[in-house]
Amino acid sequence: MITSDxxxxxxxxxxxxxxxxxxxxxxxxxxxASVLLLTALGEGARRYVNxxxxxxxxxxxxxxxxxxxxxxxxxxTMMGVTPRDLTLEDAxxxxxxxxxxxxxxxxxxAAEASWQSRKREVTIMGSTQELLTLRHWKLASxxxxxxxxxxxxxxxxxxxxxxxxxxxxxxSALGQWIRLGQNRYRVxxxxxxxGRSIGIDVQELVIIPVASAQALFNTPSLFRILIESKSxxxxxxxxxxxxNTIKQRHHGELDVTVITQDAVLKTFDNILSALTYGVxxxxxxxxxxxxxxxxxxxxxxxxxxTAEIGLLKALGASRQKILVLILTEAMQLSLLGVFxxxxxxxxxxxxxxxxxxxxxxxxxxxxxxASFGVAMLTGLLFSLLPATKASKLDPxxxxxxx
Amino acid sequence: MxxxxxxxxxxxxxxxxxxxxxxxxxxxxxxxxxxVMGPSGSGKSTLLNxxxxxxxxxxxxxxxxxxxxxxxxEQQEAQIRNKYIGFVFQAFHLIPRLSAAENIELPLVLxxxxxxxxxxxxxxxxxxxxxxxxxxxxxxxxxxxxxQRVAIARATITEPSVLLADEPTGNLDQKSGEDVIxxxxxxxxxxxxxxxxxxxxxxxxRSARAIKMLDGRIESDQANG
Ligand SMILES: Nc1ncnc2c1ncn2[C@@H]1O[C@H](COP(=O)(O)OP(=O)(O)O)[C@@H](O)[C@H]1O
Ligand SMILES: [Mg+2]
Numbered sequence: 074m075i076t077s078d079x080x081x082x083x084x085x086x087x088x089x090x091x092x093x094x095x096x097x098x099x100x101x102x103x104x105x106a107s108v109l110l111l112t113a114l115g116e117g118a119r120r121y122v123n124x125x126x127x128x129x130x131x132x133x134x135x136x137x138x139x140x141x142x143x144x145x146x147x148x149x150t151m152m153g154v155t156p157r158d159l160t161l162e163d164a165x166x167x168x169x170x171x172x173x174x175x176x177x178x179x180x181x182x183a184a185e186a187s188w189q190s191r192k193r194e195v196t197i198m199g200s201t202q203e204l205l206t207l208r209h210w211k212l213a214s215x216x217x218x219x220x221x222x223x224x225x226x227x228x229x230x231x232x233x234x235x236x237x238x239x240x241x242x243x244x245s246a247l248g249q250w251i252r253l254g255q256n257r258y259r260v261x262x263x264x265x266x267x268g269r270s271i272g273i274d275v276q277e278l279v280i281i282p283v284a285s286a287q288a289l290f291n292t293p294s295l296f297r298i299l300i301e302s303k304s305x306x307x308x309x310x311x312x313x314x315x316x317n318t319i320k321q322r323h324h325g326e327l328d329v330t331v332i333t334q335d336a337v338l339k340t341f342d343n344i345l346s347a348l349t350y351g352v353x354x355x356x357x358x359x360x361x362x363x364x365x366x367x368x369x370x371x372x373x374x375x376x377x378x379t380a381e382i383g384l385l386k387a388l389g390a391s392r393q394k395i396l397v398l399i400l401t402e403a404m405q406l407s408l409l410g411v412f413x414x415x416x417x418x419x420x421x422x423x424x425x426x427x428x429x430x431x432x433x434x435x436x437x438x439x440x441x442x443a444s445f446g447v448a449m450l451t452g453l454l455f456s457l458l459p460a461t462k463a464s465k466l467d468p469x470x471x472x473x474x475x
Numbered sequence: 476m477x478x479x480x481x482x483x484x485x486x487x488x489x490x491x492x493x494x495x496x497x498x499x500x501x502x503x504x505x506x507x508x509x510x511v512m513g514p515s516g517s518g519k520s521t522l523l524n525x526x527x528x529x530x531x532x533x534x535x536x537x538x539x540x541x542x543x544x545x546x547x548x549e550q551q552e553a554q555i556r557n558k559y560i561g562f563v564f565q566a567f568h569l570i571p572r573l574s575a576a577e578n579i580e581l582p583l584v585l586x587x588x589x590x591x592x593x594x595x596x597x598x599x600x601x602x603x604x605x606x607x608x609x610x611x612x613x614x615x616x617x618x619x620x621x622x623q624r625v626a627i628a629r630a631t632i633t634e635p636s637v638l639l640a641d642e643p644t645g646n647l648d649q650k651s652g653e654d655v656i657x658x659x660x661x662x663x664x665x666x667x668x669x670x671x672x673x674x675x676x677x678x679x680x681r682s683a684r685a686i687k688m689l690d691g692r693i694e695s696d697q698a699n700g
Contacts, residue, residue, distance in 0.1 A: 078584045089572035384568045387529055388582045388629070389557020391550045468529040472568060 074394060083402035087409075090374060094406065097370050100363040101410025101448060102417055108356035108444040109418025109436040113425065115349025117434035122341045124433075133207075134311050136163075136298040136319070137330045157328045158294035161223055161283065163319055167300060170314045172307035177204040178223065179297040180286040184254040186279060191240050195279045197253060199286020207301050210275065215247045215262030218282055226284035231262040235276035253279065254289050308333055353440050357447050363410075364451030371403060371459035382463050383471025392464040399460035400453065407452025411445050418444075476668060477503040477526060477637065482535035484521055484691075495521040497691035499535070505636060508663045509670045510679045513688030519672045522688070523639050526670065527560045528552045540636065557586050561630030561638045561667075563659075565645040567622045569614040569629075575621075576601060576610040579628045586633065600628040604658065620651025627658055637668045644675065656681070 074082075087094045138159040164178040180199030185192055204210075205217040217231055230251065237246045250257045258281060266275045287293055302311040312331050320327045375382070382395060390398075418436060425434040484496035495518045503509060511519045524530040525537065528544060537544045540559060544552065569578045579600050583593045601607045604624040614622055623643060630638055640659060644652030656671075656678060663669040671682065679685050680699055687695045 074585055074587050075589065078587075078590075082584070085572055380568060381570055384570070385581075385585065386553070387527065387556070387562045387568075388585055389553050389560075389633075390585045391553035393550065394553070394585065469524050472529075472564065472566075 074397075079397060079401050080405070083398055083405055086374075086378075086402055087405060090377070093370050093374060097367055097406050098410050098413060100366045101360075101407060101452075102413035104356065104360040104363045105411050105414025105444045105448055106417035106421060107359060108353055108440055108447075109415065110421045110425075111352040111356045112349050112440035113418070113422035113434040113436040114432075115345060115352055116437045116440075117422075117425070117429075117432040119342060119345035119349060120433045120435075121431060122345060123338065132302040132305055132308065133334050134300040134302055134308065134315060135332050135334070136167075136300065136315060137332065138294065138328070140328050140330055157323055157326075158292075159298060159319075159329060160293050160295060161287070163322055164295065164298045165223065166318050166322055167298065167315055170311065172303045172311050172314070173300055174303050175203040175207045175301040177201050177207050177299045178283050178295050179204075179299060180283050180290065181273075181296045182286065182290040184289065186236070186240065186251055186253050188240050188249060188251045193236075193239060195236060195253075196273055196277060197279045197281060197286060197289065198273070199281055199283040199289075201283055204280070204299070207299055211265040213263045213265035215260070217262050218280065219261075221282070223282075224284045225282065226288050227282050228256060228258045228285065229261045229282065230258040231264060231280040232260055233264045233274070233276040233278040235274070236279060237263050253281070256285070256289060258285070308335070349437070349440075353443070357443065360444065360447050361451055363448075364455040367403065367406070367452060368455035368458060371399070371456045372462070375399065375459045375463040378463075379466060379471045380474050382466050383468045383473075386466070386468035387472065395464040395466075396460050399463050400456055403452050403456030403460070404449065407449050410452075411448045414444065414448070415441075476505040476507075476540060477501070478538045479526075480536045482525065482532045482537065484518075484525060484530065485533045494691045496525070496532070499691075499693060501686075501693065501696075503668060503670070505668055506663070506666050507668050508660070508683045509668075509686060510682035510684070511670065511672045511686045511688060512674070512676070512679045513694070517688040518691040519688055520641055521691075523641050523670065523672055526637070527562055527639050528556050529562075557582060557633060559636050561633070561635040563623070563626050563630050563638065563640040563643045565642040567614070567619075567626050567646070569622055569625060571614050574611045574613055575606055575617065575625045578614070578625055579632055581629060582633045596632055600632050604628045618651065619647045620654055623647060623651070623655045624658060627655070627662075631662060631667070635667070637670065638662060640669070640671045642672055642674065644673070644678070 136159065138157065161178055164176055167173060168176055177200050182197050183194060184197055186195045200218065201223055202218045202220045205212070212231075213234060215231070219227060219229065221227060230253070232246065240246075240251065241249065246260045246263055249260050251260060264275055264278070264280075281289070300311060300315065302308045312333070315331050316327055319329050323329075385395060385398075422434045422436055425432060479499050479501040482496055482499040483494065486493040486495055499522065511522065513519055521530060525532060526539075532545070539555065542555070544555070547555070570581070573581070576597050580593055580597050583596065601610050604627060606621065606624055606628065609617060609621055614625070617625065638659065643655055643659065647655060659669055659671065660681070671678070673679060682699060684696070684698050686693055
C-alpha cells in the first residue's frame with residue numbers, strides 16, 4: 074500500500090466512528106493540555122522569581138545587617154533584623170578593593186510626600202549616584218542623584234513615574250520642591266524604569282541622597298549595602314573581602330550577612346524546577362491513563378470491525394498490512410489529540426497570562442516535546458495489542474463476524 | 476491450474492473432531508465453470524476458503540498456478556490471493572463508509588497501485604457492472620443486486636484467474652440473482668475460472684461442471700451438457 078492510501082484509509086475509519094474518535098481525542102487532548110498548563114504554571118512561577126531577583130542586577134553582592142546561619146535563605150535576613158548598625162563608614166571602607174566597581178549604600182523608610190495640596194505616603198530610598206547604574210535603572214527625564222560626598226545631605230530627589238503622575242498630574246515635576254516629612258527637596262529627575270525589586274515598586278519610589286535619608290529617618294544605620302563585582306569570577310573574592318573588612322570594623326565579629334543573588338536564586342530555581350518537573354510528571358501519568366483508554370477503545374474498534382478485517386485479508390492484505398493500518402489509525406488519533414491538546418494547553422496558558430500578567434506562564438519546550446513524545450508513544454504502545462489481535466484474526470471466522 | 480490432493484480439513488469442536496473436508500482430490504483447469512452443491516454443512520464453504528487460501532488444510536497438498544501453496548508463508552499467500560483470487564460472498568461484505576467506487580478500488584489500493592493507474596480500471600469496472608451512476612453511493616444506498624455487482628467488480632478489479640463465489644445469490648431476489656449469475660457467467664466466458672457454491676439446482680445445471688458434496692467428500696463430479 075502506498076503511504077497516502079494508508080493515511081487516507083485510516084482517516085476514513087476515524088471519520089466513520091465519530092463518537093469513539095471524539096472520546097479518544099477528548100482524553101488525549103485533556104491530558105496533553107494538562108501537561109502544558111501545569112508546567113506553564115510552574116515555569117511561570119520560576120520566571121517570576123527569577124525576574125524578581127534578576128532586577129537586582131547581575132554580579133551583585135548584598136550586605137545585610139545581622140547574621141543568618143543559612144546565608145541567603147533565612148527570613149530574618151530578608152526582613153533585615155538588626156543586631157549592630159551597618160553604617161556609611163562600613164560602606165566607604167569597602168570602596169578600596171579593585172574587584173569592586175560600584176557601591177551603593179541603601180536606606181529605606183516611609184514618609185508623607187506633599188506638594189501644594191496633594192499628599193500621599195511614599196517609600197523613600199536613600200542612596201548614592203551609583204545606584205542608577207548598579208541597578209540598571211533608566212531615567213525618564215532630568216538627572217539622577219548628584220555625584221557628591223556621601224555624607225552631604227543635598228536636598229534633591231528623584232521620583233518614580235507613578236508618584237510623578239499622582240502628585241504633579243499635568244504639571245511639570247522637574248524643579249518643583251516637594252515636602253518629605255519636615256524637609257523640602259527639589260525634584261531633579263523622574264525614573265523611567267518599571268518593575269519591582271526586593272518587593273518595592275520602582276514607580277512608587279522617591280530616591281534621595283543617603284545622608285538626607287539618614288537625617289530624615291534620624292538614624293545612621295543602613296538597610297543594605299549593594300556591591301557590584303567586576304565580574305562573576307571575582308564574586309568570591311569580593312565576598313571574602315567584604316566579610317573580612319566588616320568583621321575588622323565590627324570588633325572581630327561577623328554580624329552581617331553577605332549574599333549574592335546567585336545563591337538565593339539558585340535555591341528558588343531548584344525548588345521551582347523540581348515542582349515543575351513534578352507536576353509535569355503527574356500530568357504525564359494522566360497521559361498514560363489516556364493510553365489505557367485508547368487501548369480499550371481500539372480493542373472495541375477491532376472487534377466492531379472484525380468482518381472488515383477479514384475482508385481486507387480476503388482481498389489480499391497481509392498481517393503486516395493490517396498491523397500498519399491499525400497502528401496508523403492510532404497514530405493519527407494521537408497526533409490529532411496532541412494537536413487539540415496543544416490548542417487547549419497553549420490557549421489555556423495564554424488565558425493565565427492574560428489574567429495574571431506577572432506570571433509568564435509559557436509551557437517550557439521540554440514539556441511540549443515530552444507531551445508530544447509521550448502521547449505518540451502511549452498511542453503506539455497501547456494500540457499495539459489491539460493491532461496485533463486484529464492482524465492475527467482468522468479471516469474465515471472474521472468474515473462470519475466472530 | 477488448481478490441484479488438490481488428499482486434502483483433509485479437521486475442526487476441533489470440544490473434544491470432537493469434525494471432518495469438514497475428508498480426502499478431497501480435485502483438479503480444475505483455467506477457464507472452467509464449476510458449481511458446487513450439497514447440503515448445508517457438507518464442506519462447500521470450507522473447500523472454497525481453502526482454494527482461496529483463507530483457510531489451510533490439515534493435511535494434503537494444494538497447488539495453484541503451478542505454485543505449491545502448502546509451503547508459502549502468510550505474506551506470499553496474501554500476495555497470491557490479491558493477484559489470482561477474487562471472492563464474492565453471500566453477505567456482500569462491502570465497507571459501509573466507502574463509496575461503491577472506493578470499495579471496488581480497495582484490492583488495488585492494498586496492492587499498492589498508484590491512483591493514476593487505479594482510476595481508469597475502476598472507471599471501466601463501473602461501466603462493465605452498469606454502476607456508473609452509483610459510483611459515489613455508499614453501500615446502504617444501493618439495492619442488493621447493485622451491492623453484489625459492486626462486490627463482483629471488486630473481486631475482478633485485479634483481473635484474477637479464479638473467481639470464488641459462495642452462494643452469491645443467497646441474499647438476493649430471483650431477478651437480481653439471475654442478473655448476478657449472468658454477470659459471473661459473462662466473466663467466465665472471457666476466461667476467468669468460475670467456482671460457484673449454490674443451493675439452486677437450476678443454477679447447478681447451468682455450469683459446465685457440477686460437483687456434489689456430502690459430509691466433506693466429493694460425492695459426484697460430472698460434466699453437464
Ligand atoms: N471454524 C469452524 N469451527 C468448527 N467447525 C467448523 C468451522 N467451520 C466449519 N465447520 C464445520 O465444518 C463443516 C463444514 O462446514 P461448511 O464448509 O461451512 O459447510 P457448508 O458451507 O457446506 O454449509 C460443518 O460441519 C461445520 O460445522
Ligand atoms: Mg457455506
